Amino acid sequence: MLSEGKRGSYDKFRDRVMFPIHDRRGRVIAFGGRALADDGPKYLNSPETELYHKGRELYGLYLARQRSGRLDRIIVVEGYMDVVALAQYGFRNTVATSGTATTAIQVEILFRAADTVVFCFDGDKAGRKAAWRALEATMPKLREGLQAKFLFLPEGEDPDSMVRRHGSDEFARLIESASTLSEYFFEHFTAALDLGSLDARARLVEQAKPHIESLPEGIFRDMMTERLETLARHRLQRRTHATPAASSTRGKPVQRRTPMRIALAHLVQNPSLAAQAGNIDDFRGPGNDEMPGVEIFRELVDFCAQRPNITTAQLVELWHGHPALGHLQKLAVWHLPGEEEQQAQEFTDAVNRMRLSWVEILLSRVTNIIEQHEEYRALQQRQQDLKKQLDDRQS
Numbered sequence: 557m558l559s560e561g562k563r564g565s566y567d568k569f570r571d572r573v574m575f576p577i578h579d580r581r582g583r584v585i586a587f588g589g590r591a592l593a594d595d596g597p598k599y600l601n602s603p604e605t606e607l608y609h610k611g612r613e614l615y616g617l618y619l620a621r622q623r624s625g626r627l628d629r630i631i632v633v634e635g636y637m638d639v640v641a642l643a644q645y646g647f648r649n650t651v652a653t654s655g656t657a658t659t660a661i662q663v664e665i666l667f668r669a670a671d672t673v674v675f676c677f678d679g680d681k682a683g684r685k686a687a688w689r690a691l692e693a694t695m696p697k698l699r700e701g702l703q704a705k706f707l708f709l710p711e712g713e714d715p716d717s718m719v720r721r722h723g724s725d726e727f728a729r730l731i732e733s734a735s736t737l738s739e740y741f742f743e744h745f746t747a748a749l750d751l752g753s754l755d756a757r758a759r760l761v762e763q764a765k766p767h768i769e770s771l772p773e774g775i776f777r778d779m780m781t782e783r784l785e786t787l788a789r790h791r792l793q794r795r796t797h798a799t800p801a802a803s804s805t806r807g808k809p810v811q812r813r814t815p816m817r818i819a820l821a822h823l824v825q826n827p828s829l830a831a832q833a834g835n836i837d838d839f840r841g842p843g844n845d846e847m848p849g850v851e852i853f854r855e856l857v858d859f860c861a862q863r864p865n866i867t868t869a870q871l872v873e874l875w876h877g878h879p880a881l882g883h884l885q886k887l888a889v890w891h892l893p894g895e896e897e898q899q900a901q902e903f904t905d906a907v908n909r910m911r912l913s914w915v916e917i918l919l920s921r922v923t924n925i926i927e928q929h930e931e932y933r934a935l936q937q938r939q940q941d942l943k944k945q946l947d948d949r950q951s
Contacts (some may be wrong), residue, residue, distance in 0.1 A: 563646040568585065568589075568600070568602075569589040569600065570602065571591065571592050571593060572589030572590055572591055572592060573589065573590045573592065574588070574619075575588040575589070575590070575615065575636040577601075577602070577608070577615055577654065578617075578618040578619070578821050579607070579613065579618070580617065580618060580621075580665075581618075582618050582622075582761075583908070585605075585607045585608045585613070586602035586607075586613075587601070587602050588600070588601050588602075588604075588615065588654060588655075589601075589633075590634050590636060590637060597688045597786070599635065599636070599846065601654055601655065606820060610654050610655075610656045611656055611659040611661060611662065612661050612662070612665075613654060613662075614651040614652065614653065614654075614658070614662055614665060614666070615639060615651060615653075615654050616639040616643075616650055616651040616652060617651045617665070617669060619643075619648070620648055620649050620650065620651060620669070621669060623648055624667065626670065626940070627649045627669055627670040628649075628670060628671070628672065629649060629670055629671075629672040629673075629674060629731075629771075630649050630650070630651060630666055630670040630672070630673050630674070630903070631647060631649060631650040631651070631674045631676055631731065632650075632651055632652070632653065632666065632673060632674065632675045632676065632690070633650060633651070633652050633653075633676050633677075633714075633715045634652060634653060634655070634677065634678075634683075634714075635652055635655070635714070635716070636649070636652055636654075637690040637716045638652060638676075638714060638715040638716045639651065639652045639907050640716075641714075641715065641716040641719055641720060641773060642719055642727075643792070644713055645719045645720075645723070645724040645727065646724050647719070647724070647728075649670070650715075651666075655802070657686065657690075657693075658675070658686070658689055658690035658691040658693045658694075659693055660693045660697065662693070663666060663690075663694050663697045663699055665694050665699060667699075667702050670868065671695070671701060671702055671703065672702075672703045672704075672705065673702075673703070673704050673705070674704075674705045674706075674707055674731055675687055675690045675691075675704065675705070675706050675707070676709065676715055676734075677706070677707070677708055677709070677730075678708070678709055678711070678713065678714055679710055679711045679713075680711050680712075681708050682686065683708060683709075684707075687706050687708065688744065689741070690704075690706075691706070691737060691740065691741065692767070693746075693768075694737065695737070695767060695768075695770045695771050696770045696771065697772075698737070698776060699769055699774075700774050700775065700776070703736070703737070704735055704736075704737040705734040705735060705737065706734055706735050706736075706737065706740040707730055707731060707734035707735070709730075715727075715862060716827050725846065725852075732750055732784070733881040736797055738779070738783065740781060741764070741767070741780070742764075742783065742784075742787065745760055745763055745764050746760065746787065753918060757787070757788045757789070760784070760787060760788055761788050764784055765784065767830065768781055768784060774813070775813055775902070775906075776881055777812045778814055778815075779814075779815065779909060782814055782815070782913075784894045785831075786913065786916065796853065798936070813822060815905075815906040815907075815909040815910045815913070816848070816849045816853065816906075816910060817833055817849075817887060817890075818902065818906040818907040819833075819853060819904070819907050819910060820849065820852065820853060820856065820883075820884065820887050820894060821887040821888070821890040821892060822899060822902065822903035822906070823853075823856050823857065823860060823903070824856075824868060824871065824884050824887050824888045825868055825869055825873075825887075825888060825890070825892060826868075826896075826899065826900075826903075827860040827864075827866045827867070827868065828860070828864060828865075829865070829900060829903050830856075830857045830858075830859075830860035830861040830864075831861065831864065832900060832903060832904055832907075833857045833861075833907055834907065834911075836853075836854045836857050836858065838911055839853065839854055839910070839911075839914055840854075841914075841918055846917045847910070847913060847914060847917060850910075852880045852883075852884075852916070856884075859871075859874075859875075859924070868888055871884075872884070872885060873889065878881075925951075
């Protein structure tokens, strides 16, 4: 509480509102003070000691966990007053980073407290910078079943002012609509890039790939890698209809757990899941060349749906001689962790991710048609202009 100066001890937190900082056991280990006047720093914390390290503590976490041992979701804000205001309006699952950039240790603590972490920052440049630092600290900690989301408030607003001005219902709606980590990640890299440019796509891969490689191995990392590959190549494929990179991957041994391979593996090992695949007509259209395996997926779903009690052994036997049999036999021995209900959900999620990729492929083709149509009309207009110029000169 006191600091030493040239004239002796003085009140470090004079003219400030005090906030006690608790450790995870509820002991007060430091203080934060918010200035009542405009002179000096807005927030001031106790100096770091053997007990208190800013990068290891989260203001409000002890109180949030007093109400529930493990939270469904936890909201991370920047200031003490944001935590207090949100708690007053019913959001008692809120913590603050005590004015520091989010650290890897804090992320570990957050995910011990909740499966979903929502980072809520101001929409200005400083808020965006803080959010990106939080994302970088979070990605290496994203184990299966954990999720991070990002909410940016309108410029000039903070959680304190937002919830007081618009109420708890509106703030709850904003929390629900927060961007997923993957949405924010790719928006961050693509916002200023023209993906029609080969150089821009190369920069995208160069900048994004190291971050994706920091993710733990698993389905989410595979999905992020697949999304990056799609962004980097789909526009080129629309113009050339094929690329060496796309074709060279076919026929190689199964290595990554893509949504397609996950869905096929679950189907082979539990054919009854075909009933949960939904309408496979969703996967019909001109996108087969851009989603390898989709024809096998459609055929396998249809095959299993007609034989609801078929076993894996019977399936392999009946597909004897099929070109895809070797591939399916490899998937039949994949390790698929989790209980039956969890595996069924993983299958459904994989199929829905495939549906999303399929829609994106079809959208890219429609966009290509529109672009070609516009180019054709421009050429027609150019032709008419040139003819008119010649006719005018001859006359």
